Amino acid sequence: MKLTDNVTIENILYEIQNLGVSITHQQAEKLFSYFELLDKWNQKHNLTRIKKRDLLRWHLLDAVSVMPYCVGERILDVGTGAGIPGIILGILLSNKKIVLIDNQSKKCIFLKYVINVLALDNVECIHQSVQNYHPEYKFNTIVSRAFAQLAKFVQLCNHLLVSDGRFVAMKGDISEEELTNIPEGFVLQEKAPLSVPGMSNRYAVVVVPKCTS
Numbered sequence: 001m002k003l004t005d006n007v008t009i010e011n012i013l014y015e016i017q018n019l020g021v022s023i024t025h026q027q028a029e030k031l032f033s034y035f036e037l038l039d040k041w042n043q044k045h046n047l048t049r050i051k052k053r054d055l056l057r058w059h060l061l062d063a064v065s066v067m068p069y070c071v072g073e074r075i076l077d078v079g080t081g082a083g084i085p086g087i088i089l090g091i092l093l094s095n096k097k098i099v100l101i102d103n104q105s106k107k108c109i110f111l112k113y114v115i116n117v118l119a120l121d122n123v124e125c126i127h128q129s130v131q132n133y134h135p136e137y138k139f140n141t142i143v144s145r146a147f148a149q150l151a152k153f154v155q156l157c158n159h160l161l162v163s164d165g166r167f168v169a170m171k172g173d174i175s176e177e178e179l180t181n182i183p184e185g186f187v188l189q190e191k192a193p194l195s196v197p198g199m200s201n202r203y204a205v206v207v208v209p210k211c212t213s
Contacts (some may be wrong), residue, residue, distance in 0.1 A: 003032070003035055006056050007035055008032070009029055012028045012056070012060065013025065013028045015197070016028070016061075018197075019061065019065065021064055021067060021092065027092060030091045030118050031060065031088065033117070034088075034091070034114055034118065035055050035060075037110075037113070038055070038059075038082055038110075041110050045106050045110065047081070047107060047110060048084075057196065057199060059088070061196050061197060061198075062085070062145075062170070062199065063084050063085030063088035063089065063145075064085075064088065064092070065195055065196045065202065065204075066143065066170055067089065067093070069143075069192070069204045070093070070096075070143055070168060072139070072140020072141050072165065074097045074138070074141075075096055075098050075099070075142075076099045076100075076139040077089070077143050077145075078101055078142060079101070079102060079130075079144055079147030079148070080100035081102060081104075081145070082107060083110075084145055085143060085145060085170070086098055086111075086143075087111065087114060087123065089143075090120050090122055094122055098124070099124050099135070099139070100123065100125045100126065101125075101127075102125075103128065103129045108125050108126075108127035111125040131156050135160070138160055138165070139160055139161060141165060141167075141168055142157050142161055142165070143167075143168040145170040147169075150174075150178050150182060151178070151181045151182060151183055153167060154182065158185075164208075164211075165208070165209070166207065166208045168204055168206055170202070170203075171203045171205050173201050174205065179191065179205070185209060185210055186207050189206040190204075190206045191203050191206075
């Protein structure tokens, strides 16, 4: 089976293993099914601007590259959109609780459908603005890919982070002003380059509470 010449189960296995990440054939099948569903829904609902031929690089490998920075048992993907990186993290990190949150109903309808079809028991999708989200348990890692500038990301989500947790912002080019404009009580821990084949200037920007820096 193939979605494009490069989006096949075999190529998903190869590319992820090439990044040094463990993956089973069943997980590769679920990732492939997710991309099939994304492509089908995207034709009607415009869930992502990424072209089908670029799904592997811009979505899959980009999401996999941030996995080492997503620590702890509970991970929140803020402004998840079409489910990147949250759905991919949910498939590959099946022993962790992954929560996706977005305020766009069409995207949450799609994500809840994906979660049901792929039987992702460790993944949950919340249709809500993040500032109004108050779960019973807070999160060890809060990750975002295209949600907001660093300061706003931290400000809107700090009530959701455990005291020794971390924010992980997936960024392209980022200015020194954005890196230094971090809300009081938090500090930049690192700006780490992400290894994404075929992509440059990708970083995991990690911000932590000062008490854990």
